[in-house]
């Protein structure tokens with residue numbers, strides 16, 4: 390079967406089997422074309438919370454599929470490729486958080502969604518890059534421990550000077566590869582372009598950019614802008630998607646190193662194998678974890694509105 394035939398088969402089978410295909414924006418173009426919804430981590434969570442389908446396939450990384458399962462515990466949820474983890478989600482454990490809570494008993498703990506489900510059972514709130522500022526602003530607590538990404542934490546802190554936000558070591562290894570030098574080089578090479586970056590980038594990068602936002606935030610900004618050229622500082626699949634969606638504009642990578650090998654692992658064949666049942670990675674979570682993590686994720690979906 391060629392790509393088109395495979396895509397047609399996937400579309401036919403997903404209807405027949407009442408399957409919803411969710412894809413993170415970092416997935417490849419051929420996968421986005423068969424997905425029912427493409428978006429950032431917050432958008433995916435909202436879709437997961439309201440879906441009527443009995444089966445959900447997540448094309449992304451493991452914590453995203455687990456979030457779907459937590460929001461829709463009675464559904465069958467599959468991760469399209471079982472080997473796709475997020476290295477940032479492994480940087481802190483539930484025990485690390487419990488230790489921090491002992492050290493800082495008066496602080497509220499806010500976890501980036503890129504964490505394990507077990508860790509989410511002991512935090513006060515979960516946020517994504519597109520909802521973090523909005524949600525933290527609404528939280529009554531002033532003192533906040535933000536884990537695990539210090540870059541996203543500092544970016545949020547800059548926008549909310551009324552809060553006392555403490556960050557720790559960690560972060561996304563993909564976005565850490567972008568440096569201030571890349572921004573300076575891009576300004577010289579593309580003087581007419583706007584530089585759009587993800588807040589997982591270092592502060593030295595976000596501070597020099599024209600816009601910082603989630604993956605769908607970056608895509609929306611570029612599509613709506615009157616400018617014709619953009620340098621993109623996030624996973625490089627976004628450069629390809631934007632070029633595809635806006636053929637009259639020009640898009641460049643801020644760094645050729647900004648590639649997430651985990652996100653790139655999922656293929657169209659994985660999606661086909663999952664929906665046909667040939668090879669499936671169903672998400673099964675312990676009841677205690679499901680219930681515990683649900684409280685914080687439900688709060689996020691509600692507070693993010």
Ligand code: 13P
Pocket residue numbers: 414428429430431475503517518519561587589602603604605
């Ligand atoms: P968002 O799409 O929510 O901005 O997330 C980016 C990311 O790195 C996901 O792992």
Ligand code: SF4
Pocket residue numbers: 450474475476477478503561562563564624649650651652
């Ligand atoms: Fe994790 Fe970074 Fe890859 Fe996103 S881009 S999945 S945060 S490693």
